[in-house]
Amino acid sequence: xxxxxxxxxxxxxxxxxxxxxxxxxxxxxxxxxxxxxxQKFQAVAYxxxxxxxxxxxATHRVYDKKDVKTVYYLSMEFLMGRALGNIIINLSCRDEIxxxxxxxxxxxxxxxxxxxxxxxxxxxxxxxxxxxxxxxxTLGYPAYGCGIRYKYGFFQQKIEDGYQKEVPEDWLRxxxxxxxxxxxxxxxVKFGGYTRTFTDENGRSHFTQDxxxxxxxxxxxxxxxxxxxxxxxxxxxxxxxxxxxxNLDEFDKGDYHAAVEQENLAKTITEVLYPxxxxxxxKELRLKQQYFFISASVQTAVKKYMDKHKDIKKLHEKxxxxxxxTHPTLTVAELMRILMDVYMLEWDEAWEVTTKCVAYTNHTIxxxxxxxxxxxxxxxxxxxxxQIIEEINRRFCISIEEKYPGDRGKVERMAIIYDGQxxxxxxxxxxxxxxxxxxxxxxxxxxxxELKDFYExxxxxxxxxxxxxxQRRFLLxxxxxxxxxxxxxxxxxxxxxxxxxxxxxxYADDRKCQKEFMNIKYKNKKRLAEYIKKHNGIDVDPxxxxxxxxxxxxxxxxxxxxILHVMYLYNEIKEHPEKEFYPRTFVFGAKAAAGYKIAKxxxxxxxxxxxxxxxDASIEGKLKVVFIEDYKVSNAEIIFAAADxxxxxxxxxxxxxxxxxMKFMLNGALTLGTMDGANVEIVEEVxxxxxxxxxxxxxxxxxxxxxxxxxxxxxxxxxxxxxxVLMQLINGFYAPDDPERFRDIYNSLLNTxxxxxxxxxxxxKDFRAYIEAxxxxxxxxxxxxxWAKSAILNVANAGKFSSDRTIxxxxxxxxxxxxxKVEV
Ligand code: 26V
Numbered sequence: 134x135x136x137x138x139x140x141x142x143x144x145x146x147x148x149x150x151x152x153x154x155x156x157x158x159x160x161x162x163x164x165x166x167x168x169x170x171x172q173k174f175q176a177v178a179y180x181x182x183x184x185x186x187x188x189x190x191a192t193h194r195v196y197d198k199k200d201v202k203t204v205y206y207l208s209m210e211f212l213m214g215r216a217l218g219n220i221i222i223n224l225s226c227r228d229e230i231x232x233x234x235x236x237x238x239x240x241x242x243x244x245x246x247x248x249x250x251x252x253x254x255x256x257x258x259x260x261x262x263x264x265x266x267x268x269x270x271t272l273g274y275p276a277y278g279c280g281i282r283y284k285y286g287f288f289q290q291k292i293e294d295g296y297q298k299e300v301p302e303d304w305l306r307x308x309x310x311x312x313x314x315x316x317x318x319x320x321x322v323k324f325g326g327y328t329r330t331f332t333d334e335n336g337r338s339h340f341t342q343d344x345x346x347x348x349x350x351x352x353x354x355x356x357x358x359x360x361x362x363x364x365x366x367x368x369x370x371x372x373x374x375x376x377x378x379x380n381l382d383e384f385d386k387g388d389y390h391a392a393v394e395q396e397n398l399a400k401t402i403t404e405v406l407y408p409x410x411x412x413x414x415x416k417e418l419r420l421k422q423q424y425f426f427i428s429a430s431v432q433t434a435v436k437k438y439m440d441k442h443k444d445i446k447k448l449h450e451k452x453x454x455x456x457x458x459t460h461p462t463l464t465v466a467e468l469m470r471i472l473m474d475v476y477m478l479e480w481d482e483a484w485e486v487t488t489k490c491v492a493y494t495n496h497t498i499x500x501x502x503x504x505x506x507x508x509x510x511x512x513x514x515x516x517x518x519x520q521i522i523e524e525i526n527r528r529f530c531i532s533i534e535e536k537y538p539g540d541r542g543k544v545e546r547m548a549i550i551y552d553g554q555x556x557x558x559x560x561x562x563x564x565x566x567x568x569x570x571x572x573x574x575x576x577x578x579x580x581x582x583e584l585k586d587f588y589e590x591x592x593x594x595x596x597x598x599x600x601x602x603x604q605r606r607f608l609l610x611x612x613x614x615x616x617x618x619x620x621x622x623x624x625x626x627x628x629x630x631x632x633x634x635x636x637x638x639x640y641a642d643d644r645k646c647q648k649e650f651m652n653i654k655y656k657n658k659k660r661l662a663e664y665i666k667k668h669n670g671i672d673v674d675p676x677x678x679x680x681x682x683x684x685x686x687x688x689x690x691x692x693x694x695x696i697l698h699v700m701y702l703y704n705e706i707k708e709h710p711e712k713e714f715y716p717r718t719f720v721f722g723a724k725a726a727a728g729y730k731i732a733k734x735x736x737x738x739x740x741x742x743x744x745x746x747x748x749d750a751s752i753e754g755k756l757k758v759v760f761i762e763d764y765k766v767s768n769a770e771i772i773f774a775a776a777d778x779x780x781x782x783x784x785x786x787x788x789x790x791x792x793x794x795m796k797f798m799l800n801g802a803l804t805l806g807t808m809d810g811a812n813v814e815i816v817e818e819v820x821x822x823x824x825x826x827x828x829x830x831x832x833x834x835x836x837x838x839x840x841x842x843x844x845x846x847x848x849x850x851x852x853x854x855x856x857x858v859l860m861q862l863i864n865g866f867y868a869p870d871d872p873e874r875f876r877d878i879y880n881s882l883l884n885t886x887x888x889x890x891x892x893x894x895x896x897x898k899d900f901r902a903y904i905e906a907x908x909x910x911x912x913x914x915x916x917x918x919x920w921a922k923s924a925i926l927n928v929a930n931a932g933k934f935s936s937d938r939t940i941x942x943x944x945x946x947x948x949x950x951x952x953x954k955v956e957v
Contacts, residue, residue, distance in 0.1 A: 142228065142229050142232070145226050145229040145230075145233075146229040146230070146232045146233040146236070147233075149180055149184070149229065149230055149233040150233045150236060150237055152179075152180035152183055153165065153176050153177055153180045153233070153237060154176075154237075156175070156176040156177075156179045156180055157172070157176045160172075160175065160176065160179070161175075161176070165237055165238075165239075166238070170243055170244070170246075170247050171247045171307065173239055173243075173244055173247070174217070174244050174245075174247035174248055175307070175308075175310050177217070177234065177239070177244055178217050178248070178310035178311060179310045181217060181220055181221065181224075181230070181311075182310060182311055182356070184224065184226065184230070185220065185224070185356050185358055185365055187957060188358075188363045188364070188365045188955065188957055189356050189365035189367075191363065191955050191956075191957050192363070192364050192365045192366065192953075192955050193367075195953055195954075195955050196275050196953065197441075199951075199953060200441060200451070201275040201451075201950070201951060201953060202275065202450065202451050202452070202453065202948075202949065202950050202951065203275040203276060203277065203434075203451065203452060203453075203950075204269070204274070204275070204276045204277075204453050204454075204455055204943075204948045204950060205276075205277050205279055205430060205434050205452065205453070205454045205455070206262060206265060206266070206269075206276060206277065206278050206279065206455050206457065207279050207280075207426075207427065207430060207454055207455065207456050207457060207461035207464060208258075208259070208262040208278065208279070208280050208457035208458075208460070208461065209280065209281060209422065209423065209426070209457070209458075209460040209461065210253060210254030210255060210258055210259030210262060210280065210406070210457075210460075211251075211253050211254055211259055211262045211263050211266070211278055211280045211368060211370070212251075212252060212253060212254030212255070212256070212259035212260040212262070212263050212287075212766060213250075213251040213253065213254075213263045213355075213368070213766070214250050214251065214252075214263070214606070214765070214766025214767055214769075214770075215245060215248045215249075215250055215251070215766070215767050216248065216251065216311050216355070217244070217245055217248050217311075218241075218245040218248075218610055219267075219358075219605070219606055219610055220311075220356070220358045221241075222360075222605065222609055222610050223271075223358040223359065223360045223361065223605060224358060224361075225361045225362075225363065249302075249304040249306075250286070250304070250765050250766050250767050251286065251304060251309075251355075252286035252287040252302055252304065252406075252765055252766070253280065253281070253282075253283055253286050253287075253370070253406060254286075254287065254406070255287060255406070255408065255409070255410040255685065256410050256684065256685040257496070257684075257685075257789075257790070257791070257792055257793075258410075258457060258458060258496050260766065260792060261457075261496075261571075261600055261792060261936075262278065262280075262457055264601065264602050264603045264606075264792075264936040265278075265936055265939070265940060266278050266357045266366065266368060267357065267603040267605060267606065267936065268601075268603055268935075268936040268937045268939070268940040269357070269366060269940055270357045270358060270359035270360075270362075270364050270365065270366040271359040271360040271362065271364070271603075271605070271629060271937065272359075272937060272940060272941065272944075272952065273359065273362055273364050273952045273953050273954065273955070274940070274944060274948075274950045274951075274952060274953070275366075275950060275953060276366050276950075277366070277367050277368075277369055277434075278357070278366075278367070278368035278369065279369050279370075279371075279426065279430035280368065280369070280370045280371070280426060281370055281371055281403055281406075281422060281425070281426045282353050282370035282371060282372045282403055283403055283404070283405055283406045284303075284305060284403060284404050284405065285301045285302055285303060285304075285404065285405040285406065286302045286304050286406055287302060287406055287408060287724070287765075288300060288301060288302055288408055288724070288727070289301070289302045289763055290724050290762055290763040290764070291762065291763070292736075292740065292760065292762045295736075295737045295740030295741055295744070296733065296736070296737050296740075297724070297725055297733055297736050297737075299408070299727050301405075309353075309355075311355055311356060312353045312354065312355050313353065313354045313355075314351065314352075314353050315351075315352045315353070315354055315369075316351065318352045318433060319349055319350060319351045319352070320349075320350050320428075320429050320432050320433065321347050321348070321349060321350070321376065322347070322348045322349075322350050322373075322424065322425050322428040322429055323342055323345040323346070323347055323348075323428075324345055324346045324347075324348065324398070324421065324424070324514055324515070325344070325345050325346050325513065325514060325516070326342050326343050326344035326345030326346070326516060327342070327343055327344055327516055328340050328341065328342055328343075328516050328517045328520055329341050329342075329343045337477075339473075339474065339477075340473075340474055340517060340520070341474065342516060342517045346394065346395050346398060347376040347395070348373050348374070348375070348376065348395075348398060348399050348402065348425065349373070349374045349375065349376045349399070350371045350372070350373060350425060350426075350428070350429035351371065351372045351373075351374055352369045352370070352371055352372075352429070352433070353369070353370050353371075353372060354367045354368070354369050355367070355368040355369075355370065356368075360605055360628060360629055361629075362954075362955065363955040363956065363957050364953070364955050369430070369433075371403070371425065371426050371429045371430070372403050373398075373399045373400075373402040373403045373425060374399050375395055375396045375398075375399040376395070376399075398421075401418060402418070402421055402422060402425050403422070403425070407419055407422075408724075408726055408727055409726045409728075410685050410687070410726060411497060411499050411501060411502040411685075411687060411689075412501050412502060412726060412729070413501060413502055413503060413504050413505065415505070415506065415507065415510070417510055417514065420506060420510065420511070420514055420515075421514065423460055423461065423463055424463050424467070424514070424515055424518070426461075427461050427463045427464050427467050428463075428467050431454070431464055431467045431468055431471065432467075432471065434452055434454070435448065435452075435468075435471055438451055438452055445472065445476045445478065445486070446478070446482060446485075446486055448486050448489075448490055449486060449489035449490045452490055453490060453491075453492065453947070453948050453949075454468075454490055454491045454492070455492050455493075455494065455943070455947070455948070456491060456492065456493045456494065456561060456565070457494055457496075458494060458495065458496045458497075459493070459503070459504045459557035459558050459560075459561050460504070460557075462493070462504075462557040462558075462560050462561045463515070463518060464491055465487060465491055465522075465525070465560055465561070465564040465565075466515070466518035466519075466521045466522050466525075466560075467518065468483075468486075468487045468490060468491070469483050469484070469487050469521045469525075470517055470518060470521055472486055472487065473521075474517070480524070484525075487564060488564055488565070488566055489566060491561075491564055491565050491566070492565050492566055492567035492568075492569075492947050492948075493558075493561035493562065493565040493567065493568050493569075494568075494569050494570075494571065494598070495558070495568065495569070495570055495571070495575075495579060495584075495789075496571055496789050496790075497789050498575070498578055498579065498582070498583045498786070498787070498789065499689065499787065503556070503557075503558055504556075504557040504558065505554040505555065505556050505557070506554060506555045506557070507553060507554060508550065508553050508554065508555060509553075511555050519555075522549060522550065522555060522560060523550060525549060525560065525563065525564065526548060526549040526550045529547075529548070529549055529563045530544050530548055533547055533548075533590070536590060543586060546586050547559060547586050547587065547590075549563060558584075559587075562584065562587050562591070562594070565594065566594065567594055567596060567946070567947045568584070568587070568594045568595050568596070569595070569596045569597060569598045569947070570595075570597050570598075570789065571597075571598060571599065571600045571789050571790040571811075572597070572599045572600060572789060572790035572791075572810045572811040572813070572814065573597050573599060573813065573814060574786075574808075574809070574810060574813050574831060575597075575789040575790055575810060576595070576596070576597035578786060578831065578835075579595070580595055582835065596946055596947075598939055598942050598943055598946075598947075599790065599811055599814055599933075599934075599939065600790040600791075600792050600795070600811060600934075600936070600939060601792075601795065601933075601934050601935050601936035601937070601938055601939035601940075602792050602795045602796050602799070602934060602935070602936055603935070603936050603937075604627065604628065604631050604634075604799060604935055604937075605628065606770070607770070607773060607796045607799055607800070608799050608800065609628055610770065611769075611770035611771070611773055611774050611796075611800070612657065612770075612773070612774035612800055614653045614656055614657065614774075615650075615653050615657070615774065615800065615801065615928075618649060618650070618653055619634065619637065619928070622636075622637060622640055622646070623636040623637060629937070630937070631931065631932045631934075631935035631937060631938070632932040632933075632935075632938075633932070634928065634929055634931060634932050635929055635930065635932055636929075637925060637928055637929035638925075638926065638929040638930075640925060641922045641925040641926050641929065642922060644918070646925065647917075647918060647921035647922060647925065648921075650801065650921055650924060650925055651917065651920075651921050651924075654775070654777070654801060654924070655675055655676075657771075657774040657775040657800075658675035658679055658775045658777075659675045660771060660774070660775065661675075661679070661720075661771055661772060661774075661775035662674075662675045664768065664771055665720075665759055665761070668761070668762060669759060669760075669761070669762070671747060671757065671759055673718045673757050673759060674716060674718070674754060674757070676716070677715075677716035677717055677718045677754075677757065678715060678716070678717045678718065678777050678778060678910070678911070678914050679718050679720060679775055679776050679777045679778070680717055680718065680719050680720065680776075680777065680778040680780065680805075680910075681719075681720040681721075681722075681772060681775075681776040681777075681778065681779065681780060681797070681802070682695050682719075682720070682721055682722075682723075682780035682782070683720070683721070683722035683723065683761070683764050683769060683772055683793060684722075684723060684791075684793050685723060685724060685725075686723035686724060686725040686729070686732040686733075686735060686736060687729075687732065688731065688732070688881075688893070688894050689783055689784050689787040689788070689894050690782070690783050690787075690788065691782050691783060691784060691894055691896060692721065692723060692735055692739070693735055693738075693878065693896055694782055694896045694899065694900065694903060695719070695721070695780055695782065696721075696735070696738055696739050696742055696758075697858050697859075697896070697900070698900070698903055698904065698907060699719050699742055699746070699756070699758055700742060700858045700861060700867075701854055701857075701858050701904065702717075702756060702907075703742075703745075703746055703752070703756060704854070704857060704858065706752050706755055706756065707751075707752070710751070710752075714755050714911075715911050715914055715915055716754060716755050716756070716757075717755070717756055717757070717911075718757040718758075718759065719756070719757070719758045719759070720759050720761060720772065720776075721739050721758070721759070721760045721761065722760070722761040722764030722768075722769075722772065723736065723764060724763075724764060730877070731877055731878065731881055734874075734875065734877055734878055735878065736760070737874070737875075738862075738867065738875055738878060739758065739760050740760050741867040741868060741874075742758055742867055743758035743759065743760060745866075745867055746758050769793075769796070773793075773796045773797055773799075773800045773802070774800050776797050776800065776802040777802055777803070777914065777920075777924075778802060778803055778805050778910055779793075779794060779797030779798065779802040779803065779804045779805065779806070780805055780806070781793070781794045781797075781804055781805070781806030781807070781809070781810075781812050782805065782806055782807055782828075782899075782903070783806075783807060783809045783810065784807070784809070784829075784834060784894040784895050784899075785807045785808055785809045785828060785829050785830055785831040785833070785834045786809065786831035786834045786835055787809065787834075787894070788809045788810035788812075789810055790810045790811040791809075791810040791811050791812065792811075794806065794810070794811060794812055794815055795811065795815070795931065795934035798815055798819070798927045798928070798930075798931045798934065799927075799928060799931040799934065800928070801924040801925065801927055801928045802924070802927065803823065803824060803825065803910070803913075803920075803923055803924060803927060804816070804819075804824040804825065804826075804927075805824075805825040805827075805906055805907070805910055806824070806825070806826060806827075807826070807827065807828040807829070807899070808826060808828070808830050808831065809831065811934070812826075814933065814934075815934070818930040818931070818932075818933055818934075819926055819927050819930040820926070820930075822923075823923040823926050823927060823930075824927075825906045825907075825909055825910055825913075826906070827899065827902040827903055827905065827906035828895075828899040828902050828903065829895055829898060829899060834895060837895070843892075843895065843898060845882055845883055845891050845892035845896075845897040845898070846883055846891070848897045848898065848900070849882075849883055849897065852900070852901065854904075855897060855900055859879060859882065859883070862875040862876075862878055862879040863875065863876055863879050881893075882896060882897060
């Protein structure tokens with residue numbers, strides 16, 4: 134480094150230290166050494182915000198000046214996790230800040246640990262949105278994330294007596310140092326009432342909404358810092374407030390009730406994230422949340438455009454809305470409403486603009502998750518939007534009839550409003566100019582099965598965008614040891630262009646590199662073992678195989694298959710204590726939706742099996758089972774880094790993509806999985822010999838589902854290992870105090886009387902194949918050279934799964950954005 138650069142470094146870090154100590158004084162009336170850990174976090178976080186503010190302003194000044202096209206990524210969920218550590222590694226002055234923190238006598242890890250996760254999402258869909266924002270900023274694309282500022286994020290999970298207990302997650306209790314409230318962008322959102330028609334002086338008729346309830350939407354902006362490029366984008370999340378703090382008008386009229394109602398609506402609307410994932414429940418409040426953030430976001434985007442442009446008909450040249458699943462589909466109706474009722478466009482003009490501005494991503498084929506709203510509820514809450522959707526539907530049905538004359542079935546299957554329900558996916562497809570799936574297999578299933586009719590009618594709309602993850606968070610931040618090792622071998626270009634990681638391939642056979650790699654893995658396993666000791670009080674051996682399944686708990690993801698196999702292994706060890714067995718630690722982490730009974734019972738089963746196995750001294754620690762409480766983004770970072778085996782065992786055809794699979798791969802875990810979602814592409818990249826693939830194919834699953842022919846009882850009767858494990862569910866082996874406890878799980882697998890289909894997710898059908906695949910895992914692990922080679926090859930072939938690649942594809946095929954450079 135030159136003297137000049139050294140001086141700048143010195144100056145920046147001196148300034149930073151000064152800022153932190155000023156914050157300590159101003160916010161807490163203390164000196165730095167008097168602060169507790171949480172206060173230290175806040176003092177540092179405010180100082181970091183101060184550092185990024187100039188770049189944040191500069192970025193938006195450039196966007197403004199260049200008059201760039203912008204993508205609005207509309208999502209009910211952004212599962213951001215912690216911000217501070219990630220912002221620091223992305224900043225160009227990261228070294229200066231780290232130096233300053235050290236010189237202040239602070240421990241950066243302790244400070245990072247004080248930040249609550251921003252858990253404004255359930256799982257895959259919300260975390261994908263967060264990765265996309267990171268990539269958009271790093272690649273220098275103009276983008277806003279638009280969402281909801283839930284007061285309570287995804288619940289905190291406590292395990293009591295083996296059962297999940299949900300505890301509210303009060304993430305804003307101490308405020309959020311990184312957010313900026315933007316009162317000047319507040320806007321009004323209207324609910325209820327009725328539509329009124331009036332005729333203007335030119336004899337044209339118009340619609341307005343009357344007798345409605347109003348809410349004030351207040352935006353809070355969070356900075357999204359690009360990697361070393363001075364770009365700071367914005368995640369804008371909306372909070373609700375009553376329009377006037379107490380509606381005096383109504384109060385004066387003596388309508389106390391209406392005034393209170395308005396106040397209550399504002400309080401409840403952004404109160405809490407719905408903790409359901411893959412299950413639609415049709416709750417009125419959920420629809421209110423959707424319209425609330427969509428109306429505010431679309432109004433703001435249109436206003437921003439009109440501030441600079443005259444012709445609303447060219448909106449699509451500067452604005453594109455990406456709808457993250459069907460949750461934001463009201464965008465279609467709201468944009469039509471604004472164009473017609475505010476900007477006075479004719480229907481055809483408004484439709485042309487709207488259909489050039491909106492695009493839709495599908496994230497699931499699980500029919501339970503498809504959003505349908507009863508028309509009574511919809512039209513009562515959103516009368517004008519409903520009216521618009523009725524007209525869209527009328528015209529869409531006519532176009533179906535024109536294309537397929539006489540085919541009533543088509544109209545019945547494809548209509549937007551049918552059977553008393555508004556089908557949001559149909560609306561999104563009819564209006565969107567792009568419809569994409571999230572992995573190749575998923576998109577093919579959409580085209581050939583679930584959305585076949587739509588694909589036949591409008592094939593040009595359909596495209597695939599295989600998901601990705603950000604290597605900045607999931608390698609650089611989560612696994613500093615491995616990140617440093619990779620950089621030492623191939624340089625640091627992988628941080629912004631993950632395809633470079635392929636250059637690691639030449640080290641896969643190198644014995645010295647293999648040893649270095651395994652040593653790093655060992656250290657990360659020790660870090661996780663310490664976390665487990667601290668949080669669960671369980672001792673696990675970092676030399677054992679760490680076999681990990683972390684994801685939402687859902688039947689289709691088949692945590693049950695995993696734990697049944699653990700029960701099988703335990704039986705084997707007990708029956709054949711003399712047999713050689715490589716020690717294994719099975720790690721689970723999963724939250725169940727609060728009302729999902731069988732999912733919650735599965736958590737209890739995992740914990741019950743863990744209790745028995747972990748306390749059986751006779752098996753000499755060959756097996757350990759750990760359920761990690763409160764799985765979330767921050768502890769996920771520790772878990773991925775420590776995994777040897779990545780469990781991706783969903784029933785083929787059910788997991789749209791998966792993204793955890795990619796995080797494990799990038800950290801050098803080997804996939805044990807079915808040919809489902811993005812697993813297919815992972816295996817394609819890394820080679821089948823470096824993964825463990827088993828089970829039914831998606832075609833086989835779909836075939837059984839459509840034509841029958843699968844009988845789990847037959848397997849139960851013929852396979853004595855399966856039988857023994859299943860009997861242990863109902864003979865009190867894992868529930869001596871209540872032998873009936875796991876009856877419902879047993880029934881879900883075998884009993885056609887208690888469920889409509891026995892073993893809907895083909896657990897018993899795949900059980901043998903899974904046992905065999907697990908044996909292959911053990912054999913492979915015993916051969917350290919072979920394992921290390923495979924693990925390195927997994928890292929080296931993870932390049933495709935960067936969300937940077939995914940975003941470039943969205944930009945090229947759908948959004949058509951231009952890259953921007955920001956100098957400061
Ligand atoms: C659906 C619903 C249905 C209504 C109630 C609330 C609610 C909340 C979230 C969802 C989203 C379910 C879809 C989802 O999360 N899909 C996941 O998306 C990931 C990113 O594309 C993908 O990797 C996972 O395979 C897919 O399950």
